[in-house]
Amino acid sequence: MWGSQRAPFTIRGGSAARPRWPCAPDQDTSLSDFCNVVNLWPQKVAAMFRGCRADDMPPHVFAAAQSTHRCMLASRRDRAIVFLGRSGSGKTSAMRHCVWYLASAYPAQGSKLTPERLDAAFDVLHLFGSTRTSSNKHASRFVSLTSLDFDGGGALAAASVQILLPDLRPGQAPLRALHTLYHGCDGRLRRELLFDQSPINTPNPFMSSTEKADAPAEFSALKQALQLLAVTENEQMAIWKIMAAICHLGWAGAVKANTGSGIKYQFASAGCWQRAARLLGVPTEELARAVFVTVPTSPQPNANLRTPSPSNEREMSGTEAVDAFVTGLYNETFNIIAALVNRSLSTSARTSASILLLDSPGADNPMCAGQQSGAPLSKLLSNYLQQSGAPLSKLLSNYLQERLQAMFHEALLVAPRERYAQEGITLDDGAEEDWLSETVNPGPMVELLDKAPQNTIVRSSQADLRECDRRGLLWLLDEESMYPGSSDDTFLERVMSQYAAPQHTHYLIKKAPHARQFVLQHLQGTNPVLYDVTGWVKASRENPVTKKSLTLLQESQNEEIGRLSSWARGACGVSAWSAAVGDASTLRRASSIRRTLTSGTAGMKRRSTALQAKFVADGIVDTLRRCGAAGVHFVCCLLTNQPTDVGDDVNVPLLRSQFRGFQLLDAARLYKQGFPEHMPLSEFARRYRLLATSESSDSDTVQQPALSDRQVVDDMLLTLDLDVTSYRLGLTQVIAIDVFKNIQ
Known part of the structure; x- marks a missing residue:
């Protein structure tokens, strides 16, 4: 179910009719199901919406994209679509459908930005950036700000994806990409990645042992998507080797060291450790030092004012060091993937305005998974003794x-x-x-x-x-x-x-x-x-071991790994906080958020995980506000039932909870009882003066004194014979409902 703020305000829903309403996302959808959205939405469906007025379009997520594109062309200013909703409600699917529609309905002549290429880009990003949670099988763990840049004629000329706040920790939850690579690669690739030498009966904390049957098809679809994005075989192999090294480090584990080298921990399995170093192209001793040799980096102002806590003074364990290093490796891999995607989408075409699409991890509540209502506090309190709380992420x-x-x-x-x-x-x-x-x-x-x-x-x-x-x-x-x-x-x-x-x-x-x-x-x-x-x-503090992964990759003896990691962090690529260099407007937006993260207090708090989330949110909100007061459109995705609900029956208490929480009924009521359209008096007089002018009035204006804008507009409204209940004449503006389009 989708809700969208546009003109007019409408609540659009697919309700429980998922088999008959293809726009409603299935929480069990895999990558292979997403690989051909064009088959899901043929050109005939997209043609129904292209060029339509707001009132002529059926309730559909394509209508939100069409309305935003129409507003962008009319104002020649950037517009934005923000997707709201709980985790698992289909925000990412709705965003992808909007991107597909805009690419299909407004293609630029000879452009490489086909719907298939954009779809492949999101396939790859969301495979590497999603994990399984209690409320969503494929939950996105990063914020994406997609910029679709259009030329003066309204055709799609360039695109970019800005990745923000990636929360990708293999040790916290199994990531889809690692699972797909290990269980889906063929025999030849398994030998190249040394998976044939991996321990069979040893569990790996970074991978899931379930759903192995779908992995080969998903991995094949991933390789096809990378080929469509013009990622070379050597670049793909570099990515596979980094990910395979992560898997081998999961088997390697960590134990206390008995040597006198000063390193207190070492890898438990020497064979897995050596295979990981071989894949990364670094000496085994260098890999061990990068993981287990730490230096104190936490600032200690006024340390004498507090008594040190024994629990806080304990050093990092070996397992924590391995998890931190693997997290850094995976995030660098995700940066490389984002850089390759933006390289494939960027063009040198001149653009006029852009549509920004913001997709973020939904409001998540592990305690609500399976609840038959909106998770009231009384019901949650009864389950606290059996449930653990949500983490900082x-x-x-x-x-x-x-x-x-x-x-x-x-x-x-x-x-x-x-x-x-x-x-x-x-x-x-x-x-x-x-x-x-x-x-x-x-x-x-x-x-x-x-x-x-x-x-x-x-x-x-x-x-x-x-x-x-x-x-x-x-x-x-x-x-x-x-x-x-x-x-x-x-x-x-x-x-x-x-x-x-x-x-x-x-x-x-x-x-x-x-x-x-x-x-x-x-x-x-x-x-x-x-x-x-x-x-x-x-x-809440950045782990120093995590940053060592970038240095290790850049110094790799594998030329392709070293080149990709350096390029992804350079001016031509994308990091976790920036976007690819392409259109000037995209670069300005990327630079704006980058300045937010590096200047003032944000620059001093670069090592604070909690405050970086606040500064990223500030940058996102500031970017959206630059689209203007009426430039942000909202699409609200609603859960019709919980993952544990039986059948397709609508969970009415859950829906009511979301309507209250997202204030949809309040906004719809104000729209219906108010006057959502507004226009300055001078602009109204300039646009519609000819429609309200007759020959007799033209001759009379010679003898009449000059009237104020308010008097002129008042006379025009009377001449146009509009329903007096459909508008109000303010001090500086005309505010109305369904008036401007009726005049047109």
């Missing part, structure tokens, strides 16, 4: 969803009412108090998470001073991670003292029965999530 993805929901709230609920107030127009919808209430406003939750500390304190009351000293949860986590004497318990104690009862924000956060656990009421209380802060202080 879930908090960061839920935080980004809160920021996007705040944009939705501002654009569709706050901005229209402010416009009515500025124009002196009264709207009697009976909801003047509800929309101002903190319980239906995402702002307090966003402030609880990311409120920045104030550097200047003015003379004020004691309560105001306490409010100035209050910091968001992410800032508190960063502060705690900088002190060697801090711990997860002290972090949670500070959070609860500042925001829990008796504070006025107590309705947003509650202490859980277990130690180191708390509950945040996300999405206006409709999605309460249980978090476990164990390990958060340590995880």
Whole structure:
């Protein structure tokens, strides 16, 4: 089910009719099912929407893409489509359908940006960037900002994909790409990757042992997609070798060292360790030093002010070092994949405006998987003794969803009412108090998470001073991670003292029965999530072992691996925070987010995982706001049932929870009872003066004195004989509903 904000506002749904409604995504869809979206949506379906007006299009996700393209052409400004929804609701599928439609409906003559190539690009990105969660079999673990750049005639001329906040940790959850490579490669490639020498009965923590039957077909589809993207055989082999080395490091493991070399840990399996080094093209001793030799990097300001905590002072274990190094290897591989994708999509064509499509990991709640309702707090509390809390990565993805929901709230609920107030127009919808209430406003939750500390304190009351000293949860986590004497318990104690009862924000956060656990009421209380802060202080700082993987790859004796890793981090490629160099507008957007991450406070907090998520969210929101007040379109994807629900029956309580959490009914009600269209008086007079002018009025204007814009527009509206209930004449604008298109 999709919901979209456009003109007019419409809730579009596929409901439970998944077999009859091909646009509704199946959570069990694999890569091979996505490889030919063109067969799913023939050209005839796309032709139904091309050039249509908003009211003429059926309720479909293609209509959102067509409306955005029409607005972009009319304004000659960038436009954006933001996909909202919970994890597993089909945001990525909806985004891919929009990209496919725009590439099919508006192709540039002789361009290499065919729908098949764009589809192959997303196939590859989402295979490498997805993992399995409790609510979604193929959950995206990165934020993608896709830029489709159009020329003056509205044809697609260039494209790029900006990768942000990748959360790809092989040791945390099995990643699809590793599973597909190991279980899907043929005999010859298995021998080249030394898989034939791997231990058979030894479990690998980085791979899943289930669903082996689909791996060969998925790997074959992956190779075809890479060939379509013009990735050479040598480049593919370099990628396979890095991924195979990750698999061998998983079998290698780590144990305490008995040597006197000063290294306290070593690989448990010498054979697996040597095979990994051989594939990476580095000496075995160099690989061991990169993984197990660490140097203290955490800053220790005012260390004498705190007593060191024994739990915090313990050094990194061997297993943690291997996990950190493997995480760095996989993220560098993902950077290479993103660079190759952007190389295939970039062109030198001149462009006029762009459509940005933002897809991000959905609002996730591990405790809600299988619940028959919107996961009320009372039901969650009864299961706390058997459930563990969500990790820090879930908090960061839920935080980004809160920021996007705040944009939705501002654009569709706050901005229209402010416009009515500025124009002196009264709207009697009976909801003047509800929309101002903190319980239906995402702002307090966003402030609880990311409120920045104030550097200047003015003379004020004691309560105001306490409010100035209050910091968001992410800032508190960063502060705690900088002190060697801090711990997860002290972090949670500070959070609860500042925001829990008796504070006025107590309705947003509650202490859980277990130690180191708390509950945040996300999405206006409709999605309460249980978090476990164990390990958060340590995880909030960048692990120094992770960065060693890049240096090791760049110094590899394998020429292709060294070249790819250096190029992917260079000016011609893409890193985790930038986009490929192509169109000038794409470069400006990439540079804008890069400046956000490297200047000011963000530059000083480069090693803080928690605050980098806040600064990336700031850059995304700033980029979207540059599209203008009416330039951001929202597509809301709704879950019709949970993965454990039997059959295709609609889970009505779950749907109601999402309608409340995403404020869809509030926005639809305001649209229906309000006047969503608006135009300055001078612009209205310029556009439609001829339609409201007769011969007699032309002769009379000679004797009449000059009228103000408001008087002119008032006379024009009377002459056009419009329904007086369909518009209001404000101080500087005409606001209306279904008026401008009727005049046209």
